[in-house]
Amino acid sequence: MEGQRPISWYPGHMAKAKRLLEGQLKRVDIVLELCDARLPLSSRNPALDSMAAHKPRLLLLNKEDLADPAATRQWVEYFRAQGVEAYPVQAGKHRQKILKLVDDLTREKRERAQARGISAGSRAMVVGVPNVGKSTLINALAGRSALKTQDRPGVTRAPQWMKAGERLEMLDTPGMLWPKLDDQKAARRLAYIAAIRDEVLNSYHLAISLLDELMANAPEKVAARYKIEDQSLRGQGLMEAICRSRGFLQKGNEYDLDRGAACVLDEFRGGLIGRITLELPGDVS
Ligand SMILES: Nc1nc2c(ncn2[C@@H]2O[C@H](COP(=O)(O)OP(=O)(O)O)[C@@H](O)[C@H]2O)c(=O)[nH]1
Ligand SMILES: [Mg+2]
Numbered sequence: 001m002e003g004q005r006p007i008s009w010y011p012g013h014m015a016k017a018k019r020l021l022e023g024q025l026k027r028v029d030i031v032l033e034l035c036d037a038r039l040p041l042s043s044r045n046p047a048l049d050s051m052a053a054h055k056p057r058l059l060l061l062n063k064e065d066l067a068d069p070a071a072t073r074q075w076v077e078y079f080r081a082q083g084v085e086a087y088p089v090q091a092g093k094h095r096q097k098i099l100k101l102v103d104d105l106t107r108e109k110r111e112r113a114q115a116r117g118i119s120a121g122s123r124a125m126v127v128g129v130p131n132v133g134k135s136t137l138i139n140a141l142a143g144r145s146a147l148k149t150q151d152r153p154g155v156t157r158a159p160q161w162m163k164a165g166e167r168l169e170m171l172d173t174p175g176m177l178w179p180k181l182d183d184q185k186a187a188r189r190l191a192y193i194a195a196i197r198d199e200v201l202n203s204y205h206l207a208i209s210l211l212d213e214l215m216a217n218a219p220e221k222v223a224a225r226y227k228i229e230d231q232s233l234r235g236q237g238l239m240e241a242i243c244r245s246r247g248f249l250q251k252g253n254e255y256d257l258d259r260g261a262a263c264v265l266d267e268f269r270g271g272l273i274g275r276i277t278l279e280l281p282g283d284v285s
Contacts, residue, residue, distance in 0.1 A: 031057045034128035037067035042186035045177040056105045062133040064088035071277035078281035091137035099165040121167040127175035134174035207261035221274035
């Protein structure tokens with residue numbers, strides 16, 4: 001996109017994250033993969049498929065409260081048609097539901113072990129790209145609120161196990177998946193949900209690009225939120241209309257476009273514009 005630096009991710013970070021994750025995966029019976037329900041495609045990383053092959057996996061479409069419920073239903077159907085167990089959740093709220101799902105998925109292995117006289121529980125870990133809710137989920141499942149996790153790639157320490165329910169132990173460190181940055185569209189979308197830091201992009205251009213996508217998906221929600229009458233507005237014209245309606249003006253009555261940009265990004269992230277999903281299964285090429 002014009003005026004925007006390409007998004008970069010250090011290959012060294014990626015390689016370290018991969019090594020760390022491979023080591024963690026070896027220790028667990030089941031993987032709880034988190035993605036963002038607003039971006040079920042862009043917020044997953046297909047590298048996990050090969051790394052966690054042959055392990056039971058649960059795909060949790062997190063932050064369902066921020067996503068469009070009809071779109072979420074479409075995604076759940078899409079994933080299930082592919083044989084992926086997918087469930088919409090709010091990581092901090094659905095402890096019992098998630099523990100039950102994990103219990104069901106690990107039952108077979110547990111019963112096989114019991115038949116051989118081994119009465120072992122199951123071990124699980126949480127995996128996902130930054131900001132999808134990994135720490136929130138770990139805290140919720142373990143029933144603790146003071147978990148201090150370091151999910152920066154490369155931070156190595158002895159793994160700690162926490163009890164989460166009667167038969168489940170959980171790795172207290174989330175598995176860090178690096179975001180999918182080779183696809184610029186996916187990368188931009190990850191920046192909208194703050195999975196990659198703002199600094200790597202110019203906020204103004206990011207907000208303009210987000211507005212473009214919002215107008216394609218849910219123009220009436222944007223119009224209602226910012227009291228915009230002309231729904232054909234796009235780009236700077238739309239941002240100016242938002243600044244006008246919010247009174248974001250600078251000296252000399254110029255529009256404070258940066259303030260408008262920050263406002264749109266914040267309000268989208270907080271769900272204030274409405275429950276909006278930015279990609280549908282039909283978009284999968
Ligand atoms: N609205 C909403 N916010 C959530 C949900 N789960 C997590 N969050 C928020 O998302 C942000 C990132 O969560 P965190 O657990 O730190 O993500 P991590 O980087 O994957 O560990 C935090 O501000 C959480 O409060 C959810 O289901 N709904
Ligand atoms: Mg975290």
